Amino acid sequence: MIENLRDHTAERQLLAIALHGRTDELLALAPGAFSHWQHAAIAMAITGLAQRGMPTDPPIVMREVVNAAGGDARAQTMGKLVADLATHLVPGESAGYYVERISALHTARELALAMERFQGKVAYAAENDDDEVLAGAANEAREAIGAAEVAFRPVAAEPPMSLGSLLDEEDDPYDWLVPGLLERTDRLILTGFEGTGKSFLLAQFALCVAAGLHPFTGDPLPEREYRTLVFDCENSKRQMKRRYRRIAAQVDALRRKHDMGPVDWHRAVRIVSRPEGVALTEPRELARIEQNVSLSAPDLVVAGPLYKMSKLDVKDEQAAKELTDTLDLLRVRHQFTLIAEAHAGHSNDGGGARRVRPIGSSLFLRWPEFGFGIAPHRDCATEEHPSMVEVKHWRGSRDERAWPQVLRHGAHLPWEPTGDYFQMLAERGVA
Known part of the structure; x- marks a missing residue:
């Protein structure tokens, strides 16, 4: 005992x-x-x-x-x-x-x-x-x-704060990881249909942020050291090597374009490969994973898919809550931004289009600050691997952020936004 x-x-x-x-x-x-x-x-x-x-x-x-x-x-x-x-x-x-x-x-x-x-x-x-x-x-x-x-x-509770005291306080500034896009400790779930390139988009986020580059524009982020931890519960090392080798080369080229030095990929990105899945809600497993997080000290964690991070059935509300509570514990304790991968379901909306909402408990619809899914663009509906995708909101965001509406295969990164995205950034004054 x-x-x-x-x-x-x-x-x-x-x-x-x-x-x-x-x-x-x-x-x-x-x-x-x-x-x-x-x-x-x-x-x-x-x-x-x-x-x-x-x-x-x-x-x-x-x-x-x-x-x-x-x-x-x-x-x-x-x-x-x-x-x-x-x-x-x-x-x-x-x-x-x-x-x-x-x-x-x-x-x-x-x-x-x-x-x-x-x-x-x-x-x-x-x-x-x-x-x-x-x-x-x-x-x-x-x-x-x-x-x-x-x-x-x-312990005796402190007296509740008055509204007057709250309003007298100055507004807290945004603690940006990626200005206009992701704040520190944000939670985002990204979904996508099979073959739409979701894995490449997640890898693009992981490597660009670690390299100090905006994951969509490729422009430099505020100068400092960035670190990413990838917690992959689905892909084999062979699959990851092919994907990350290609994206790392593109990211290195972008840094040279901006007269930035090479990335130390040994230090900037750490990877935990568990294609068999994990039981994150079990204490011994959690202790091992937290040790990985502590050793990596990440600014960004890219993890998933969610359904393979628990041995319980995450369609069940309680099982999903145990998983999200555990992720929140790690996220708050170690102050990282979390992008969690989830698979989209196969149900259709009222117009007959397939929804991009994540499979599992409805809790996943309420838990993150942001929920986005990628689906084939209407002009690429017949392509097996669409060269252009729509970025759809499946959750009402808690704050306004500069997310593109359309992505296409790019020359400098696997996925790049269309021209209207850069116009939006200029209108919002996002550097």
């Missing part, structure tokens, strides 16, 4: 945050809160350094834990762990969540151990007819339960 009351991923995430300079939350934890001995040793080193007023930079922490471990293989293992954690880029804002998670599990473990001791003493007292041991066991159990009740007592 106690083995289930541990979250090693949460412990690693908090240590990574502390190694990047934010130590207040770590220092607030009770002794013994870390369940893994290696994590506890690193936490002790950071705490000791901070209490002595010394820096807690990774090299200094590494020296502390290596010296404490001695000169054997154990020291080498500890040094490697500190080095690995130092490469994790975890948002500092997540520290509070990890502290609450680690503290709650620590309290639960302490209570579980107290109950185990209680059971042992009760058995002993019954066998030996020892009322004194029984009374002592009951007192210890009450104290342990009381401590747990205090720890898990709900």
Whole structure:
């Protein structure tokens, strides 16, 4: 039972945050809160350094834990762990969540151990007819339960905000990933009919954003480092290699056109290939995937298809909710924009045209901020792989964004918008 009351991923995430300079939350934890001995040793080193007023930079922490471990293989293992954690880029804002998670599990473990001791003493007292041991066991159990009740007592809610206070605040600026198109932490589901080139469009998004280029115009984004994580639950590595090799070459050519340096594809894009699908709602699988996210520190995650990210039937509302809740947990905790792939159904609308709405629960229609689908353009209806597609809204967007209405096979990217898109961008003043 106690083995289930541990979250090693949460412990690693908090240590990574502390190694990047934010130590207040770590220092607030009770002794013994870390369940893994290696994590506890690193936490002790950071705490000791901070209490002595010394820096807690990774090299200094590494020296502390290596010296404490001695000169054997154990020291080498500890040094490697500190080095690995130092490469994790975890948002500092997540520290509070990890502290609450680690503290709650620590309290639960302490209570579980107290109950185990209680059971042992009760058995002993019954066998030996020892009322004194029984009374002592009951007192210890009450104290342990009381401590747990205090720890898990709900925190008093803050008074609700008044409308006047809300209106007095300045409007928050957009936190753009792609100006006018995608904001950080946006959720978008993209659907498409078979053979319409949806996989190429998703790959185009992944590589263009990672290369600092607008995924439709190919123009440079604000200059900084961008990272993308592709979580592919459908295509084989062979299929991905062919697709990504072609698009990477096009993206590199666009960067040369704009006098930009080459992309480090080893660093800018990471790929998790799971064509057999995953069970994202299962704790062990989620821990593995979150580790991938933490190591990649992505600005954008391109994932899907949705129905292969859960072993449950996502036509069921509860199963779909568990999946979307898990994706939201990762998205908010790691502050990335999410583009999720979904397959379109085969039902028709009132006019006899096939809908581009995603298969699965109706929850998928309500969950994302944006829902788009691509369907063959009416001028390409007879083409097996249409050279032009319509971009259809199947969900009323929560904000106005600059999405093209038509895409066509392009010279510089697999899919490029028609001329009216550039006119729209100019009218909206989107750079």
